[in-house]
Amino acid sequence: MINTRDILETIHMIKDENLDIRTITMGISLLDCISTDAKQACDRIYDKITRVAGNLVRVGYDIEKEYGIPIINKRVSVTPIAMIAAASGGDPVRFALTLDRAAKELGIDFLGGYSALVQKGFAAGDERLIRSIPEALSSTEFVCSSVNVGSTKAGINMDAVALMGKIIKESAQRTADACCIGAAKLVAFCNAPEDNPFMAGAFHGAGEPDCVINVGVSGPGVVRHALKECPDGDITDVADIIKKTAFKITRMGQLVAKEAAKRLNVPFGIVDLSLAPTPAVGDSVAHILEEMGLEHCGAHGTTAALAILNDAVKKGGIMASSHVGGLSGAFIPVTEDAGMIEAVRAGSLTIEKLEAMTAVCSVGLDMLIIPGDTPPEVISAILADEAAIGMINSKTTAIRLIPAIGKKVGEELNFGGLLGSGPVMKLNTASPEKFISRGGRIPAPLQSLKN
């Protein structure tokens, strides 16, 4: 029989340290739903999603029950809607409403893919879709949106960057009565992965199979607990502990992904080797960094600590799974992480430090609340900075900023649930207006020429 200690360790991880499967995300291609008639395209989309993902929630629930591991979210990601809506023209919001209706019917938590990929320029339908995002997000409940504005191969589309500043702000304005939640469902990326199971940035890339299961795991609490057992080890010991723990966490993700794929009769795509925090106490990435020896997340040394964490998570996880992908690494969403929220309140964590951290974490500036009167060009400039970090370092970066309409630095927004809460953060107020208004494209960097 399996060792008693191992059995108790697994149960302890799940019951006391918040180990869970964050999401089973089914990627569904909508390319075969394209039609020149928008109504027909919408009908096909609704039929396909509800048919293919009809059992997703039930299978997720069954696996949860049988294996005793919580599966927090069941989600669907679809082909970027800009590609689908391009054929029919007209108002893309009707596609968002269709997706929302399908999500409701399925009982899933989120549906991602109200997206456009414009790193090198706008194709037919792209700009119209982007301009419709604020309306789409304010008139739907489950739909998430993302826009890829840059890549290492293509450079950065600065026209899209300028536009996204306005779109993010408008998304918040349109949902001002609901904690500006629209902006929390919108991500602007550089180097967006096509198989990411995490929201709000999940979409099903054009190179993906017709239907696929991707799984994202989570377990910051487990890593922190393991580090606590070794208070006096050196940094090599710390990295080794994280690797071993990440291996175990990922094995669980691999098992669930394989089982879900088998039961749904859909190919297994990838496991996203992620440490995704939640606002629950004991489920924080910031607390891992503090466990390593920082008084507060944001202190000098935070970037180095995060680099160790991010790298060790990948090294441990990669051997535990047959296919790895998505965003893979440690997430640093401010409002979703109890330790980050504390650090911002204590004045230790600033946007400048977070920006540095995004050079070594899995994504970017995630779930940051900024003053409601922030001009759109400042949001665009923050996006340009993030995209530049991603482009030069050949990594995914992104921003998910929430302009808190009517609120100033120090006041708070509370989204509730997985999205958490947090204070409005201070920004640099010097104007980047001229730089952003130039438009054009940042040429692809030397790093793009690998052939």
Add this chain to the structure above:
Amino acid sequence: MRAVITVVGKDMVGILAGVSGLCAECGANVIEVSQSILQDMFCMIMLVDMSKSSVKFSDFSDILQESGKKKGLVIHVMHEDIFNSMHRI
């Protein structure tokens, strides 16, 4: 399939009998049992074969958990594979 049942709680008469009785009622065949008592705390791990079970796995899990709750015991029933995949390469 095989399941691992863990039972933790204050030691008292009849814990093993109670759990194995429920296993018998549900058609789950007990393959292996290990138990220890640490400072009055009872801890038991049981491996059972569910292949000829008369009830669904999720119902079996609910029945055991409920019966544990009544006696102040924490009972988990989990698929064996979760432990195998996590601790064996």
